[in-house]
Amino acid sequence: MSDDGTSVNDGTTLLKPQLSKLLGWLALASMIVLALFGLWGAPKDAVQGDAQRLMYLHVPAAWIAYLAFGVTALGSALWLWPRTRATVWDRVAGASAEIGVIFTALTLILGSLWGRPVWGVWWAWDARLVTTAVLFFLYLGYLALRRIPAAPDARAKRCAIAALIAFVDVPIVHFSVNWWRTLHQQGTVFNERLDAKIHGVMAFTLWFGVLAFTLVFFYLLDKRYHLLALDEDREEREVQAAIAERVGAVTS
């Protein structure tokens, strides 16, 4: 991956160091701009007041969660496919799933903070909320599976299959929960709210938020990837050192 001549980072980085640094600064700058627009630039919502400003974080966070799990599924599929099998994809899948779980949690927390003033409750048994909660637990289990030590290839295969199972399960959960909430009680009040048209600065801020969070996602992905690679490298070295020690003890 890194062909820039730095011998230290061979194979352990996803992006070239300069590119990664640039991405980091861009992400930081866009987050500052987002904060300025979200807090002051965008007008106050007529109905929801200042609480609506949480949407500028909540919606991009949810988008990143989906993006991250998509990347995890893609990485896992590429690892399983014999022609494209490479450690890179296993690491990308793992790093992305971690970010996805964090942003799913963030989505739930932000949504809850927003729901309290606007809906009057912290939590509602709305289809979207329940699906997101199940999503959170699905990938939390995946991360638990990743933490279990095993031979790299065995672990990668196991995790890749688990990730694809989770990915396949998401639409089923989505459908079943949707049916559940619509067959039994007719359309909850807030289902259509997100479809409300928004204009001008508010729309710009929301889209800009999605862009800023996407930059943050790729920056974090690169960093997590690097850490995972270094971790694996360290483990490998420890094993080698232990073997050398054993051999030394036997021969002396």
Added chain:
Amino acid sequence: MDLKIEGRTRVTAQQIIPFGLIVLLLFAFALDPDRGILRRVAPGLFWVTVLLASLLAVSRSFGIEADNGARDGLRLSGLDGPALFLGKAAAVAVQLLALEVVLAATVVLVYGIELNTLVPLILATLAATVGVAATGTLYGVLAAGVRVRETLVPVLLLPVVAPVLLGATRAWEAAIDGIPSDAWPWVALLAVFALLFTAIGMLAFGPLLEEA
């Protein structure tokens, strides 16, 4: 093979089924049987109990092979992955069905509900059982050979089978209320789930067993 071992040891008959019955009894303690709550939530309680018991059945299914290098024996048996998967999943399904019959009889008699429209109810039960057995077997082999298998399988399995609990419970409610038209979409969903995960299991079981 698993069923033969069960025939000799009777772990399901003597431990898993009593476990299910105790859970049903505990629900009655927790929910105060006098106010008719039990009758209203009986389908949900039934399926939660089945899911909990299925964790035991899956654990048992792979615990059998943990000792004496039996998994190596399975790998060397010359049977291919899909066949092994179907065999193990079928064994789990049969045990779960036996459990469900006993539990359903208990729910009807003790919680005092009536099962009105039997056809969708039975189909929903069969599809849900196959779905749970297939996913359970899949995650069982995924976690086979891992030291923390007992705690890992529930964390992985329960979120995945959440739609089964939802679908089976709604189908039962509809059947008990005597509105079969409400039950059919759920039966279809359960069937799709069962087929999908049986297919995934058949594909993935072989490669996973190699690594376990």
